[in-house]
Amino acid sequence: QSLLTQPPSASETPGQRVTISCSGSSPNIGSNTVNWYQQFPGTAPKLLIYNNNQRPSGVPDRFSGSKSGTSASLAISGLQSEDEADYYCAAWDDSLKGWLFGGGTMLTVL
């Protein structure tokens, strides 16, 4: 059971907006920035958001991230069928001296 808690699944229809939450605690999200990864079945993860809300080059601005206190969120607007994937949050934990990943959220585009 991960110390970063994500809902196991989320779903929304094309064109709509969906948010995925990530709940942590003081030593991790409360003290450090949050990153988000996208993973399609059978492939390696891809960095989607870093430093809470920064997008790497090539990531559409439909994807956005935010953080407040010990929680973070990933929002996807203008949902497309190709956004159907697993999404993971991650943060460094100062107490454990290691990286934590959330359990992952499987996004279904209805």
Next chain:
Amino acid sequence: EVQLLESGGGLVQPGGSLRLSCVASGFTFSSYAMHWVRQAPGKGLEWISGISGTGGSTYYADSVKGRITISRDNSKNTLYLRMSSLRVEYSAVYYCAKGLAATPQYYAVDVWGQGTTVTVSS
């Protein structure tokens, strides 16, 4: 283009040992931290180890501490993961990944290899 190519996975018996390698190209290898992240079949991502650009600092997840050793050879642009006393639950795809900075702490992983599969079974 930044590329990471893992190798060394395979079938190993419980209690056995294995060394994974990851050859990097397309960036100044010694300037960046490197990590190993694994994913068991049907499960989520689990960070297991990170190493600084110089190799002077290493970090391990509690779940694997004492059973794995991360190292790097900057002259060969290669990252290693030595695993021993392997357990069935260590079966997973092992990804090599590049950090955004020289320290493995705080900064995201931005590039991932394609992964190498380790199966621990008798």
